[in-house]
Amino acid sequence: MVKKRVIPCLDVAGGRVVKGVRFQGLREVGDPVELAWRYSQLGADELVFLDITATVEGRGPMLELVGRAAQELEIPFTVGGGVDSLEDGLALLHAGADKVAVNRAAVDDPRLVQRLADAFGSQAVVCAIDARAGEVVTHAGRRPRGIDAVSWAKTAVEYGAGELLVTSIDADGTRQGYDLALTAAIAEAVEVPVIASGGAGCARHLAEAFAAGAEAALVASIVHERPERLPELKQELAQAGWPVRT
Amino acid sequence: MRVAVLDYGAGNVRSLCAALERAGLRPQVTRDPKVAWEAPLAVVAGVGHLRAAGAGLEATGVAEALRRRAQAGRPILGICVGMQLLFEESEEGGRGLALLKGPVRRLRARRVPHMGWNALSLRGETRILQGLEGADVYFAHSYACVPSDPETVVAEVDHEGSIVAAVEREALAGVQFHPERSAAAGARVLRNVLAWSRSA
Numbered sequence: 373m374v375k376k377r378v379i380p381c382l383d384v385a386g387g388r389v390v391k392g393v394r395f396q397g398l399r400e401v402g403d404p405v406e407l408a409w410r411y412s413q414l415g416a417d418e419l420v421f422l423d424i425t426a427t428v429e430g431r432g433p434m435l436e437l438v439g440r441a442a443q444e445l446e447i448p449f450t451v452g453g454g455v456d457s458l459e460d461g462l463a464l465l466h467a468g469a470d471k472v473a474v475n476r477a478a479v480d481d482p483r484l485v486q487r488l489a490d491a492f493g494s495q496a497v498v499c500a501i502d503a504r505a506g507e508v509v510t511h512a513g514r515r516p517r518g519i520d521a522v523s524w525a526k527t528a529v530e531y532g533a534g535e536l537l538v539t540s541i542d543a544d545g546t547r548q549g550y551d552l553a554l555t556a557a558i559a560e561a562v563e564v565p566v567i568a569s570g571g572a573g574c575a576r577h578l579a580e581a582f583a584a585g586a587e588a589a590l591v592a593s594i595v596h597e598r599p600e601r602l603p604e605l606k607q608e609l610a611q612a613g614w615p616v617r618t
Numbered sequence: 619m620r621v622a623v624l625d626y627g628a629g630n631v632r633s634l635c636a637a638l639e640r641a642g643l644r645p646q647v648t649r650d651p652k653v654a655w656e657a658p659l660a661v662v663a664g665v666g667h668l669r670a671a672g673a674g675l676e677a678t679g680v681a682e683a684l685r686r687r688a689q690a691g692r693p694i695l696g697i698c699v700g701m702q703l704l705f706e707e708s709e710e711g712g713r714g715l716a717l718l719k720g721p722v723r724r725l726r727a728r729r730v731p732h733m734g735w736n737a738l739s740l741r742g743e744t745r746i747l748q749g750l751e752g753a754d755v756y757f758a759h760s761y762a763c764v765p766s767d768p769e770t771v772v773a774e775v776d777h778e779g780s781i782v783a784a785v786e787r788e789a790l791a792g793v794q795f796h797p798e799r800s801a802a803a804g805a806r807v808l809r810n811v812l813a814w815s816r817s818a
Contacts, residue, residue, distance in 0.1 A: 373776055375735040375754060412801070417735060443636040446801045448756060468632040470758075470799065492630070493666040493699075495731045495758040534731050534760070565733045587729060617735045617754045 375617045377417035377588035378578065378606055379567060380595050382407060384453075385425040387433025405440045411595070412447045414602045417617055419445070420473070420537075420590065423453035431460065435467045442468025450498055452537070461488045465496060473498040473537055476510040479517055479524070482531045489532030494564075499533035501525060503554055504541040513541040525558045536566050537590065543571030547594065550581040559585025575608035582614055619812060622657035623647045624684075624700075626664075626674025634663050634697070637798035641808035651679035659815040660687060664699030668722065668761070669712025671699050681715055688717045693789045693815040695746075698759060701785070701792030705763045717790055719766035727778040731760045736775045736795075738783055744772035745814040746791050746807060747784055755783075755800040755807070762794060789818040 383390050388402040408419050421441070423434045434451070441449055451464045452473025461472045461484070472492075478484050478499055488497045502509050503521035510517055525536055538558050540551030550568040559566040565587035572578060578589040595602045606616045621643045623631050635645040638661070645661075646653060654660055662684070664671050675681040687694055694717070696704045703714040708722035725732055735754040740747055750773075762781045765771055773784035775794075784793045791814065797804035 373736070374729075374732060374757070377734050439632065442630075442632040445633070446637065446799065446804065448758070448796070448799045465630055468630055470630075470633070491666060494760060495733065496665060534758075535733060563728065563730050565729055565731070587734065 373615050374587070375417070375615050376582050376609070377567075378415075378602065378609075378616065379418045379420055379588055379590050380411045380416050380602065381420040381422055381569075381590050381592045383422050383424050383592075384434065384437065385423070387437050390424065404437055405444055408441060408445055408449065410599060411602065412445055414599055415606055415618065416447060416602060417588070418447055419449040421449060421451045423451065425454075431463060435463060438464055438467040438469050450537075452498065452500055458484055458487050462491060465492050471496050471498050471535070473500045475500040475502065478528060479508060479510055479519070482527055485528055485531040485533050489534070494532050494534030497533050498535045498537050498567075499525075499528035500537040500539065501528070501558075502539045502541055503551075506554065509541055521554060522557045522561050526561050529562045529564050533564060535564055536562065537569055538566055539569040539590075540571060544569075545593070546571050547573030549573065549577040550584075550586075550589070552580055552584045555581055555586050556584040575605045575612070578605060578609060579612055579614060619659065619816065620644045620646060620657050621659040621661055622654050623661050623663060624654055624675065624680050625649045626671050626678065626680070630665060631663050634661070634798040637804065637808055641805060641812055643808070643812055649678040649680060651683040654680045654683040655686060659693045659695065659811070660684065662694065662696045662700030662703055664697065664703065666699065667712065668699055668702050668708045668710050668714065672703060672712050672714060675703070675715070684715055685717070688790060691789045691818070693818040694791070695811055695815070696792035697798075698794060698796060701794055702761060702763055704785075704790060704792050705765070708761060710761050718763075718770060718785060718787065718792075720764050722761050723764050724761055725759070725777065725781065732757050732777045732781065736777065738773045738775060740773050741771050742769070744784070744786055746786055746793070746810045747773050748810050749806060750803060753803040753806075755795040755797070755803050757783075757795045759794060763792070
């Protein structure tokens with residue numbers, strides 16, 4: 373049986389990690405690849421690098437980071453954030469990203485998903501869906517799109533998305549648990565794996581997301597403030613009977 | 619030891635080359651049939667669609683070099699779509715090199731792609747997977763090989779039914795998972811491949 377995955381997400385700007393990560397004993401606390409390596413040693417199943425300033429600063433630092441991550445990491449990683457065009461996505465995949473996550477640009481034109489999948493296969497294309505009260509929102513939650521999140525999820529999969537990263541803007545940062553209704557509705561509607569995102573506070577929340585049908589759970593602040601929390605979370609999930617890689 | 623990593627255009631082989639280097643091999647990315655023939659080991663990696671990958675190999679003449687290698691008993695390792703390319707017709711469209719018999723079929727499971735870490739169950743004698751019974755390795759695929767000869771299967775994995783995870787026959791080997799993305803277990807597979815290819 374395929375294991376349920378726990379995936380730390382690192383926010384990156386200008387090629388550096390920008391917030392919330394406090395590893396002890398690391399000199400260069402802002403280097404994303406170094407932090408990613410540490411997470412991989414602590415049992416991360418995959419990693420996500422989210423480029424939060426991509427459109428402002430250009431891609432140069434991110435491409436350099438992706439190249440180094442491809443060489444140094446021994447686990448898969450996804451790169452997302454501001455992937456505005458086919459060229460953006462292809463550049464990241466050519467640089468060595470295992471998967472690229474598309475969000476707003478795919479809502480604007482779903483053929484972007486198809487073109488990326490044609491070039492690199494569906495397994496390399498993650499559609500990131502941000503939702504508030506069941507509606508797709510883009511531009512970091514500022515712009516409601518008038519589209520139902522579940523129907524957009526189905527469309528994205530029809531166009532070739534191999535995985536969905538589903539973030540509840542309502543739950544994000546609350547540590548009160550993932551949006552289970554949203555996670556369950558989308559996991560039920562599609563055949564591709566769903567990664568639950570937004571709201572993780574403890575192992576029980578991850579277990580709830582898995583029970584709702586998610587194949588993986590994204591974690592950010594709870595592991596950034598204390599990285600050793602990551603193996604503890606997996607241990608707690610294993611004790612609760614969930615198949616995790618330990 | 620030098621290893622030819624065959625480039626047919628679509629590939630992202632950076633992480634694979636880094637992993638091969640860590641395992642003590644010297645990867646050379648190439649689309650030159652001469653290099654593909656001469657290198658002590660040839661690795662067919664692969665992402666994307668079998669049809670495009672197969673067409674790329676044929677167009678560069680590398681497919682012919684691989685057929686000659688297979689006839690001569692020179693080692694070839696296929697990874698993911700590269701493993702599927704060792705087989706025949708694919709339900710995805712396109713055709714592999716037919717170095718091994720059997721089709722490539724779409725997975726039938728609630729969740730496709732089969733994505734993530736899954737434990738290997740070894741079958742029969744294997745050199746490339748020695749010491750890896752029960753090891754978790756990383757999969758990311760929607761199609762899988764269905765070998766006509768069950769004797770070639772050296773590992774399976776469970777995803778609502780059994781999927782062929784690895785094959786091995788004389789100087790031909792294929793793994794459906796990504797050793798370059800499978801942490802310590804993957805590194806061990808690549809070290810095994812080095813030992814196997816030296817004596818295959």
